[in-house]
Structures are given as C-alpha cells and as structure tokens.
Amino acid sequence: MSNRLTSFTNDGFTFDVTDEGPPEGIPVVLLHGFPQTAAEWSRVTPHLHERGYRTIAPTQRGYSPGARPSGRYAYRMSALVGDAVALIAELGAGPVHLVGHDWGSAVAWSTAAAHPDRVRTLTSVSAPHPMAFIRSLVTSSQALRSSYMALFQVPWLPEFAISRVFRAVESSSRPAVRRRALALSQMDGDQFDRIQRDVVDNGALPYALNWYRAMLIASPGGGAQKISTPTTHVWSTRDSALVRKGAELTAEYATGPYRLEVLDATHWIPEERPVELAGIIAARADGTA
Template identity: 80%
Template sequence: MAERISTYTNDGHTFDVIDDGPLDGTPVVLLHGFPQTALEWSRVAPFLHDRGYRTIAPTQRGYSPGARPRGRYAYRMSALVGDATALIAAIGAGPVHLVGHDWGSAVAWSTATRHPNLVRTLTSVSAPHPMAFMRSMVTSSQAARSFYMALFQVPWIPEVVISRAFAATARPDVRRRALEMSQLDGEQFDRINRDVVQSGALKYALNWYRAMLITTPGGAAKTVSAPTTHVWSTRDSALVRKGADLTAEYATGPYRLEILDATHWIPEERPAELADIIAARVDGSDRVSGVPPVHE
C-alpha cells in the first residue's frame, strides 16, 4: 500500500509536499511556477481527485524552507531536474504523469528530455519547450515580453523593489492597482505575499532566473517522446503564441496544443478546464475542448 509523502530529501535539502487525493490513484506530479508554491494547484487538484487521481505537488527549491541553498549556481536546471527525479523516486510508482506551469513547466520539459524513462505523459502549461522559447525570442515579440528576466539579474534590487511593492498594498488604492497589473486575484496575491515575499523565499526564487546565464543547454534541444499536451492562454502577458506553435516541433510522440481564454495564471483562473486537459492526456483521450490534435 502506498504511503503519503509530506516531505522528501535531495542534495541535502528537504522539500515540502502536498500529497492528496485517492492514495491508490494514479500519481500526477504538479510542479509550480514563479512566484508561487505547491498551493498554486489547490484549485486544480480537487477536480483531478474527483477523477480518481492522486496529486503530488512539491514546493520546489528556494521556496521550501528546508531547501533554500545560497547562490545562483544551486538553481541551475540540472539541480532543479534532480529535485524532480528524486521526488519521482520517492513516490516509487515508476514513470509518472508530469505537469508543470511557468518555471515548473520548464523543469517538466527538461525532466522529460533528460529522463524519458521517468515521464509517462507531459502536460506543460504556459511555458513552451525550452528551444521553442529561445527561437520565439528572435522570431517574435517574446524578447520584449521577457525584459523582466534581464532586470532580475541585478543583485538584491529586485528583492527590495518587489518586497516594498507588496508592503505598499496595505493601502486599498495601491492594492487595487497591483491586482489589475498582475492579473492576480486577491487570494493569489495574499498567498504570494505570505508564502514567498514575507517568508523570505523571494531572493531564492529569483535565483531561478539568475541561474539562466550559467545553466548549460544540456537536453534543451532534445525532443520529448512521451505523449504531450501544451497549454497556452490568449491573455498571457509574459508568453506569446509563437513559442506555443513552435513546441510541436519538439514532440515526437502524440501531441496536442490547447488554447484557453485566460491570463498567465491558468491553474487558478481555469482550474476545471485545465483538469480536463490533464485528465485527457493522462487517459490518452484525443478530445478535450474541440480543438483538433496537432499530430496525434
């Protein structure tokens, strides 16, 4: 009989895990993005539980209090993938159905390319295949959308600016403007403030971006053979359509592109629809929202 996982260890660090749903259900691993924790999936998970799936959502490196190494080198992609593979080993159920949003999607893609034996299916949300993203930077307006990544390379200033911005939202008028600009709802905003900004995780979370310049390409150019679905949203202010379209070139197995009318925050904004998409991929169905599969 399987056992619940509340924590697991890797590389001398301890990671918090939310393990919920039927204990004997098929495991679905959910990787969160920036600047969030495993609670990003709290609205999606119940819909998956209703379908009989067990969801396992780790709070990743830099975000878990017991896994906050200093220095950007500790946040290179190979280390993040190592955390994911250690979790899969801790589950002990063989290859898993892997889902990621934003940076969690980047980790999911890299795990699927570097360790194809560990990934049964892949569902990426928002962030496309790494090579598709890099190509979109020079063939579309993606570079302009990604200007903040360059700003995040500056030491300590982003932490100060972001922390002060959240503190200022104690004023109702500032909070209202912040919600409008971020496209977050109040619950999301307060959760990020509490679990990332106030908890001290922000400076470590920013190291994911700062490690981009020292991360070797590794398996970035490799294709994914596992059945894959990529989900993009029409009102994503950070990621343009080009990367989503190019992603098909890096999936050699069954693949489909799903497009939702939503902002970047798909898991919270469209949880039922996203759960449908994940379940369709896990089950091997070829229809979710009426969008024809790309080459399935």
C-alpha cells in the first residue's frame, strides 16, 4: 500500500486518481459528482489525513481524458460500478470506506448493494438511496426539482448552453455578471473556475451528461436493493436539487447501522462544510457514528 496510485485501468480505459494522506492509512475512496472531478474533495481530504486516513479519489468515467467512451450505453450504472470495483481491487487493501457525493453517491449506493464485500462503510452525500429518490419523485416536490434531468436528455443543446454560460461569464467585464452566476449556481469563485477549467474547457461536459442520458438504461447495478453496510447519509437544508423526503426515506433501505446527518449548506457540501463532512466520514469509518 506504500506506492501511490496515480491511475488505474478498467474496461479498456485509464482513469486519473488522486491518492494522498498517510500511505499506510486506512483507505477512504471518494467518488465525485456532476459536474466535477476528484478535485471536489480537495477541502475535505486534509481533515481526513489528520485523522490518519489515506484518501483515494478517482476522476470518473467521462471526466478522465483517458476514459471517455462515446454513447450513453457506456455510462449505465453497472459500468460505473465496475469502475469503482476495479479501483478498489487495484488498491489491494480489502474492503474500503466508500464515500460519494451527488452522482458519486448513486454509484456508491449501487456498489455497496452489488458488491458488499468491497465496502466496509458507506457515506452518501446529497443523493439518497436510489429507491428513496424514486419514491420522493411522487411524494414530494422532487419531480419539479429534477425537471432539468429531462432537459439533459436532449442531444447537444445542454452542453452548448452550459458551455456558453461559463464562457459568457469568463469574457464579461462586468463583475455583476459573475456575481449573478455564482449566486444562481450556489458555488464560490474557486469552484466555478475549477469546473470551467476541468470540465467545460477540458472537453468533459458532453461525456458527463451521458450519466444522465443513461439513467433509463436497465443494468444490474443493484440500485433497488437494501444494504446492510454501516451507512451514514448526509443531506443539506439548502440543497436546491434534492428535497428532504428522499433523505428521510433512505432509512428504509439500510438494514445495518444507519444515521442521517443534516447540515446547513447548499448542494455543494464538500466545498462548504469540509470540516464537518470529514468528521462525519471519520465517525462512520471508525464506528463512532
């Protein structure tokens, strides 16, 4: 475990990896969400390192330059889970503490369900259990908040529109334009600039949108199963994308030790509340949750 992992391969693709912290520390695998890369965890990981954990954060399918297959079928959940399992196997350290945010949380849930032997504990951030999310669509305002997902099914237009917004903000000489963009996205300036650089300008956006376009493709990702893995779900009160109902229903799909943590933050918990999130991850990992 002393060698640093900078990449791994699966399904013929090469994925970039950020491997930091004590080399012999207990591994925590961190899965990023949309539209981000492994860099979304950069404010959380130092606090996990202080607690003795080694952090391994892959830049996932569609985001890593060496792992950008064309066509939505390549982004079905079973393929995304396969990438996570391949990374865990590459570590050679047995089951890991698995953490996911947003889409990374969806992959983490499905990985824990389909491969419980690979996951020691699970911390899901923002996105609830897949079945809890589906139920929340018909029992709350979640369907309204998720309407953008339907728009993302349209070919070409979403990536064109999103790219144009980022570039308009970049080229504008009016500070008010940037302030408005940050307010609407609920991001800070560093986060906004990083997404533009690593996702929009780097050509990842069309592939990242394929995660949404593959949502209705049936695959054995295990998303409907209950899990027995010790789990903590983290939801935030000012999340504009995900309502509390899904977070509350998630308890019904965890048969092992389970805890719901609620933070005062927007959807971007890893950037806004890194100290608290690191503490929650560590508490689940060391069994004190």
